[in-house]
Amino acid sequence: MSDSSPLWEVFVRARRGLAHTHVGSLHAPDAELALRNARDLYTRRQEGVSIWVVPASGITASSPDEKDAFFDPAADKVYRHPTFYEVPEGVAHL
Amino acid sequence: MYGNDFSGEDAPGGLLGEVEAAEAALRAAAERDRGAAGPGEDLAAYFAQVIDADQKIEPRDWMPEAYRRTLIRQIAQHAHSEIIGMQPEGNWISRAPSLKRKAILLAKVQDEAGHGLYLYAAAETLGISRDELVDLLLNGRQKYSSIFNYPTLTWADVGAIGWLVDGAAIVNQVPLCRCSYGPYARAMIRVCKEESFHQRQGYEILHVLAHGTPAQKAMAQDALDRWWYPSLAMFGPPDGDSTHSAQSMAWKIKRFSNDELRQRFVDMCVGQAEVLGLTIPDPDLRWNDERQAYDFTQPDYAELMQVISGNGPCNRERMAHRRHAHTEGAWVREAAAAYAAKQKNKEKVAA
Numbered sequence: 001m002s003d004s005s006p007l008w009e010v011f012v013r014a015r016r017g018l019a020h021t022h023v024g025s026l027h028a029p030d031a032e033l034a035l036r037n038a039r040d041l042y043t044r045r046q047e048g049v050s051i052w053v054v055p056a057s058g059i060t061a062s063s064p065d066e067k068d069a070f071f072d073p074a075a076d077k078v079y080r081h082p083t084f085y086e087v088p089e090g091v092a093h094l
Numbered sequence: 095m096y097g098n099d100f101s102g103e104d105a106p107g108g109l110l111g112e113v114e115a116a117e118a119a120l121r122a123a124a125e126r127d128r129g130a131a132g133p134g135e136d137l138a139a140y141f142a143q144v145i146d147a148d149q150k151i152e153p154r155d156w157m158p159e160a161y162r163r164t165l166i167r168q169i170a171q172h173a174h175s176e177i178i179g180m181q182p183e184g185n186w187i188s189r190a191p192s193l194k195r196k197a198i199l200l201a202k203v204q205d206e207a208g209h210g211l212y213l214y215a216a217a218e219t220l221g222i223s224r225d226e227l228v229d230l231l232l233n234g235r236q237k238y239s240s241i242f243n244y245p246t247l248t249w250a251d252v253g254a255i256g257w258l259v260d261g262a263a264i265v266n267q268v269p270l271c272r273c274s275y276g277p278y279a280r281a282m283i284r285v286c287k288e289e290s291f292h293q294r295q296g297y298e299i300l301h302v303l304a305h306g307t308p309a310q311k312a313m314a315q316d317a318l319d320r321w322w323y324p325s326l327a328m329f330g331p332p333d334g335d336s337t338h339s340a341q342s343m344a345w346k347i348k349r350f351s352n353d354e355l356r357q358r359f360v361d362m363c364v365g366q367a368e369v370l371g372l373t374i375p376d377p378d379l380r381w382n383d384e385r386q387a388y389d390f391t392q393p394d395y396a397e398l399m400q401v402i403s404g405n406g407p408c409n410r411e412r413m414a415h416r417r418h419a420h421t422e423g424a425w426v427r428e429a430a431a432a433y434a435a436k437q438k439n440k441e442k443v444a445a
């Protein structure tokens with residue numbers, strides 16, 4: 001099954017205005033069947049208005065054990081947050 | 095709310111409320127700071143920290159081999175149960191008493207298939223393939239819930255399955271929404287939300303029969319008589335004899351003992367049976383003021399062991415049917431794969 005029916009990751013947009021969210025995975029031989037299976041499996045109760053299916057083999061993920069090194073650059077850039085800046089007394093709309 | 099103990103009373107909204115509470119706890123725990131960064135040298139310590147903080151272990155995290163094996167066994171068995179569980183009720187789709195009942199039953203059996211698929215997908219995140227899982231079921235090396243080895247003799251049995259079997263399953267599964275393994279917990283939240291429709295539709299079938307003609311009421315009572323003890327046995331052997339419990343509790347895979355869950359189920363059912371006007375087939379069932387719970391007769395665990403080891407009324411029939419369906423469906427899988435390969439080739443030629 002793994003060769004002839006690969007794994008697909010399923011993302012569903014619950015309502016207009018929301019981003020697609022990962023809901024689970026399934027096996028299907030091609031994209032069209034993956035989409036149909038995803039509809040039957042993950043939206044039986046009107047859970048979505050749009051579905052993406054992505055071959056699981058096409059996803060490149062960061063690895064949890066390189067968490068420190070990989071996400072470090074974000075930790076030392078506090079100036080990316082608005083709270084870093086001092087706003088003088090009396091300034092509005094900022 | 096973050097604890098793993100339910101108080102004596104249901105959370106607002108009953109079991110469904112608890113599922114929602116579990117979902118909220120999952121989000122809250124995810125945002126809580128453990129005060130430590132990512133995994134350092136000591137992977138086992140990091141694993142223990144995440145479990146202690148009631149956060150979730152995710153597929154690519156390091157985990158003890160025994161944790162992985164326990165989860166694969168439990169999730170696979172759970173998935174197999176959903177798949178085999180389609181049979182007893184599927185038996186009545188063609189004979190449902192009205193178009194409405196038939197449409198409902200079809201939707202319910204389709205849900206069971208869906209639950210099986212959510213769970214297979216959760217098991218696959220632990221590094222076992224779907225093919226292996228299917229093989230383990232077909233060659234009998236993994237089990238499914240013993241309850242599905244009992245026959246559905248009358249239409250009232252479909253009601254009893256919804257009320258009692260799905261009811262017992264929900265009591266078992268609601269705590270699993272807080273399981274420490276993320277993909278399993280998320281699958282269980284989905285499953286539990288859908289199961290509550292199953293339980294209510296079963297209860298409604300029995301309620302209609304129990305308030306119908308004397309013959310219909312007798313049919314409902316007969317179904318309760320036959321399904322009561324097998325449903326109690328669904329919670330597994332008594333705590334003293336349960337082999338996997340202690341470690342699973344420590345890992346927060348399991349949150350309550352078999353006997354605690356069984357007691358909770360009995361306490362819920364008594365009032366529900368009264369509203370149905372049916373009698374639970376246990377002469378020793380009575381309220382114990384001291385324990386604030388019902389005393390009840392234990393199911394026949396020797397019978398449970400017999401059914402688990404393959405000697406229930408329908409074990410062979412269920413497995414034969416599953417193997418037959420798998421073999422008969424082979425051409426569909428092959429045709430779909432051949433079509434996919436052909437389309438891929440066409441794309442290549444066009445490009």
